[in-house]
Amino acid sequence: MRYMATYDLMETMRNTNQWLGATARTMASYPALALVPNPALQWAAAWGTVTERTFERMVVKPDWGIRTFTCADGQDHLIDINTVVEKDFGNLIHFDVTGREEMPRKILLVAPMSGHYATLLRSTVLSLIPDAEVYITDWHNARDIPVSAGSFDVEDYTLYLMDFMKHLGPDSHVIAVCQPAPLTLAATAYLAELEPDAQPRTLTLIGGPINPDAVPTDVTDFGARVTMGQLEETMIQRVGFSCKGVGRMVYPGLLQLASFMSMNAERHGKAFQDQILRVSRGEASDHDAHNRFYDEYLAVMDMPAEFYLSTVERIFKNCEIAKNEFVVKGHKVDMGAITKVAVKTVEGAKDDITAPGQCIAALDLCTGLPASKKASHVEPGAGHYGIFAGKSWRNNIRPLVLEFIDANASDAQADDGNVVPMNA
Template sequence: MLYRAYQAQSDLMAPVKAYARLALGMLNGHADANPLLRNITAAYEMVERAGLTHDRPPYGVKSVPVGNADLEIVEEAALVTPFATLLHFRKDVATPQPRVLVIAPLSGHFATLLRSTVRTLLSDHDVYITDWHNARDVSLEDGRFGFDEYVAHVIRFLEHIGPGAHILAVCQPCVQALVAAAVMAEDDNPAQPASMTLMAGPIDTRIAPTKVNDLAREKPMSWFESNLIARVPWRYKGARRRVYPGFIQLSAFMAMNIDRHVKAHVDLFHNLAGGEVEKANQTKAFYDEYFAVLDLPAEFYLETVQWVFQDHQLPLGTLQYKGRTVNTKAIRKTALLTVEGERDDICAVGQTMAAHDLASSLKPFRKRHHLQAGVGHYGVFSGKKWENQVYPIVRNMILQND
């Protein structure tokens, strides 16, 4: 019912947006010198932009500087499953670079949210990413996708990349990355990662709980099941699959900072009407990404809420992977770097650093923690401080263990 209501509203808006798009085309080039027409075209553009998209935006990384040259980047699928693509950002370099698997969140947005993370890494590394698919486009015949399947994907992707690779996990999948490293270490898997960088992830949410953590804990699992899980409508390939819809996740994120989002759209209208193209384009680029949502498989969402945020199974030592208890003490070869943001209101200071206590068999010289001053959650892996202060530490950790 929930998904059908959303789809009906989206269908009703389609002709309105189509009219606005047509009007914009007719007015294009005629409004520049006329303040009244600029206001009208700005209003039409705001209407045309209203709503969400459910297709992955492009990464848009065409080339990167390596040494004294700009090298072309070619995106290629190294491995494809029904639920994800192991995407390789290939470039031709004379000297092989450290191979890095970026493990992206599966939390309502596409992996392109890490576009700037990838772009920064590419100058010095051979980069792959877990490019998760929209669950509404995955047939029921392809089976379930829960916590174990996520971890299995990480392991399978590392095995495909080959021994000696490094992993960098951002936010939610820090838990799955640590579990994958532990399972591979216990199995003495030759493809276990050489280093593991965990950035702003919920390893132990008992530490300094945030508003996000409180929201996950205050309701019983039956509430999440009844109120947040829907079935994909018949028109999509994944018809009848149970999902946590991306539009619900986006609504929750926006509700946390609604005043900021309202102000951003008011400013966007004024920038469009005032001809401030550069400012308008920056805002549009952000919301083009932010309003591109994907649906999560219900099993993965519900298991993550219960196992990570309610039961704290990983730090308590009770988490199981395919029926076996996860032993983080087995990690002895994979170097560990944790990164946190001083102002992170999603994953508080201390929650990611908890990984050091869990990986207790690692020698001290294989561990490092960095607390980045002056940044919130997104500033840990994007923006100037990521590029100039966090990234050099990440690069050095990878280089030291390559």
């Protein structure tokens, strides 16, 4: 599998299917054929429309689509998306509401590098903009990064997060969503050792696999039963000649997408069949529910091979974070070094990806943190997506997180000897 030809073959198949969709749509919509109305032609045009869009979206980075915001003055203010720290594998960007006074809350959202772009957190960003200055990690597609930029693994990821935190300063609040939660915890602990004055005020970990062995799921079971050699042989490929990162070893986005789709193949198949029927009947639109979801879901990015393999081996197999044995560039990071940053965990009661119990393990690792600076929340009835982007997030979790941030905005916090249940 580790060949450019394999990577190019997948891209060729994607490109061919996009072309077939465009061809079917164009031919079935030929004006002369309108003289002989035929349901089969309508269906063919609809199939082509859906197919072309589907395969085209797989290689397009979604736009943030966040352009204006209505402030307290009742006026619409433009939002400028500015890059404040630029790096080879990812940038730190800021959603700047023009004409609005700077908000006292400064929030860094740490987006996952797990196949989808940071735009997956678009609704999370939108929900926080009214109450805070929002920054987010915008990870790059590995296939667009030249080999000359070097490698990128979990240690490099951790150092990136430290740089972003240092840039924002000690008055910031960090929210890590899903996959980056363990590394964000490690970055905070390492920063506490090296530059304690640069630590953020609070750290909120949402649905992250701090201890994957705490409660097994299909994801953790997969990591346990597959060897690293099997993963490297079957999942890793070299970027083909059509991309800037030609020759870079990656876990291809198209291969990841195939895995995503296969997990719920029947549901996805029905969704596309229904969309084809809606298009043929003229009931679909460019921004209907199907397109809004799949335009984001289908947009996948390649991950650096080193990052993917080291995540599986060190976070899931060896549980280095859970055992407090994580090493960054030869230095063992001690989670007990966190003594000032208030830490909150959020889990979904029905999360089948990061089951309840995996994320709250972070609180036990923070042995140097007083109990008054620890908090946890389990959202009843919420799945994985809902705890950071659904109704559960908007209606219940977001207010609790903002309350936690405000309660720990200063250093003066007393230890009451108990973990604070923020959902009480």
